[in-house]
Amino acid sequence: MSLDQAAIADVKELATTRQAGFALPGAFYTSQAVFDHDIKSFWNRNWIWVGHVSQVPEPGNFFRFDYGAESVVVVRDRQSEIRAHVNVCRHRGSRVCLEASGKTSVLSCPYHAWTYDLDGSLRTEREMDADFNRADYSLFSASLKIFQGLIFVCLSDQPPDLQPALERLAPLTKPFGIENLKVAHSASYPVPANWKLALENYLECYHCAPAHKEYSRSHSLKDPASMTEELLSALAENSSLAGLPVAELNETGPDAENLGSDIYYRRYPLYPGYKTGSRSGKPVAPLVGELTGYDGGATDVMIGPLNSFLAYADYIVGYRFVPRTLQETDIQIVWMVRGDAVEGRDYTIDDLTWLWDVTSQDDERIIRYNQQGVNSVAFRPGPLSNMEWGIETFYHGYLQRIGE
Incomplete structure (x- = not known):
């Protein structure tokens, strides 16, 4: 057996050791063999x-x-x-x-x-x-x-069939007019951590309240109990008036197998006084797409396991967690606005980027500390919270793919 074959066999064996409902064993974040296998078996075989x-x-x-x-x-x-x-x-x-x-x-x-x-x-x-x-x-x-102006690539000769999932998602994202947006700004936040720790951090809001003070002032996702029936009903009414669907689409993990890829769409309410994700709660750019007003909500969108977006009524943020080396990852953020919006007249970079710049700086810090702890000989995987269900669904597809 060659060294490559031996390493792959070890990774596949490691994939069977994870306990359901718990985080991954430390070797998933510290082993060079696992990282190399991640690139070949997961990144190269998924749409990016x-x-x-x-x-x-x-x-x-x-x-x-x-x-x-x-x-x-x-x-x-x-x-x-x-x-x-x-x-x-x-x-x-x-x-x-x-x-x-x-x-x-x-x-x-x-x-x-x-x-x-x-x-x-x-x-x-x-x-x-x-x-x-x-x-x-x-x-x-x-x-x-290409989906509504978003460009995806895959290095595999047999990429996953993304089309069934995109057909389900298309009516929900159509009002945002994504194909008519433009990139207003992009930024990269290097973090000394494995890419999976960076991605897992984004997939849960269990950490939002203690780690993201600015985000938590405006986003009800940080506390499920704060999403009262009154707040949800107001969002549904306002979204309908603004031309936005509020239907939820959650086909991730085992539920995604009939679609060929994970797909997720959910609009949730911001707190009263906030029309968008900004320092003041006031709009920072013109309405996107076909929208006719601000509903006071935000939409989480996921297309495949590696691609996340957050859509407000006036701008959309795209997130990537790009592996560089075993414990070097770039948190990449792309802010998109209407294609005909003019910087300095319709938006300023500082106002547009403020929330997700400060939030990403927080993320760099907490992910860095997370990796430092996982590197310890004392690390043992702990149980996942109910608010970390997104990590559980990621593990399902990830472990299945690297074990193939």
Whole structure:
């Protein structure tokens, strides 16, 4: 048995040791073999939200998305089709695209100058044999899917069938007009922790009240008991008037198996006096999509296990927890507003980003401390709270996938 096969066998065996209702054993956050297996068996085999169509408005526009050892270039080609290429030269494996984003006419390897057209086909090379066939050496492509302007990629030759889940979600997200948004700002918060600890933190609000004072002033999700019938009824009435559905869609964990991927949609009330997620509770940008007013609510959306969004009436936040190394993760946040909104006139970056900037700084701190404790020889997995049900559903799909 090779070392790789032995390591994979050990990871699969580890996956069977987790006790239902409890956190994962420490090795899931401290083992290099587990991390390597995570990238190959989970990240490479799931759809990853990488950006928005507004980031590649014209032929030649591109951006790069990296995770673990992988890198993908998303580009709009000369026929205006959006494509995703694995960022690996077909000559000797150098990264081809070094810039984070920009506009170009070709993709040229900085090592030996092999040059690729925007569609990934090899265009020029030097000093190769006469029988060399360029058609055999196009860039490898990644699977790509666009949902209401959101761009997803998957490196697997057999990506999960996301379409049934998207068809269920589409009527609920349609009023937000996501395809007509633009990226107003993005930020990255590096945290010295395993990616699963960062993701798990987002999947539960058990920590919100003690750890997020600013968030807890406005979001009733921090305390289920505060979601009174009166508050929920007011949200339902206001959402209907604003043109927003309040139906809940929760097909995660075992419930998602007939859809091919986890999918989640839930609108919940903000506290009285708050129209959106902001310092003052007042709007920070124009209404998005087809909305006609502010209902005083927020919507959690999840598309697959790795892609989370929070939608207010005036802006949408996208969250990613991107693995870099075993215990290095980037918390990436993207703020999106109406495509025709003008910075300085319709919104300011400071007002737009305030809540999720301070909240993410809190998250960096508590996740860092979490990893430090998990690294201890004394760590033993503890029982999950009722408010941590999202972690339990994540574990279901994660353990199933890495054990395959």
